[in-house]
Amino acid sequence: MSGQTSSTWNHVITSHIAAEFVPFDYPEAGGTGGVSRFGEIAVLRTTAYDGTMHVAAFWRVEPATSPLYDVPLGDESGYVIRGSASIELLDSGETVELKAGDLYSFKKGTLSRWTVHEPFEKFVVVTDGASNAQ
Template sequence: MSRVVRLADVAVPLEPLPATDVVEGAPSAGSVALATIGEVEVGVWRMTAGVATDVEVDEAFVVLSGSARIRFADGEAIDVAAGDLVTLDAGERTEWTVHESLTKVYVA
């Protein structure tokens, strides 16, 4: 892989989320791993509009485009949009309400 990846040019194949994870709508999601540094993966992830649940891994990400609200099992909710840096902890249960397709670059 090249030393430079133009994130805007990364094609992310999308698949419908499992019905057991979907709360509302018909969201699709997908990711592409771009690099591995030691045991850490760097990649791009995308989810289309809708509401879905997830169980997180240790991760930091920067939102490249789109917007969403992430609600945590403890009731905390955060709104994220382009330019935001977010950290997640392994095992956290979340609900993602994606308003417009969300694309993020992650380190996990």
């Protein structure tokens, strides 16, 4: 990552090709205290200007079906760079299809299972800041 230090930074410039990926571990759905692993993530930033959570990252995975995922960290929005996937939204029973070029957005707590049909990569932003709504 260019421009980032341990506590403050001005900007980040990278591409999904040059990003450093690590295994994506996240809290197991249902609040069991366990950890699930699915795919790999390259985190570009974790906080907003005001200290609230604002994660921007690249995420990728080979074809597979995910463990249950309940969007645990905050509202998640993404852009599919390559690949395709079917996302089963368990609360509504709906299934949505994503492919390269699609945008999506799920609110925190959305219970889902991802079935990835071909090598998949996305850019994702997750936020969980204080509400300014009136």
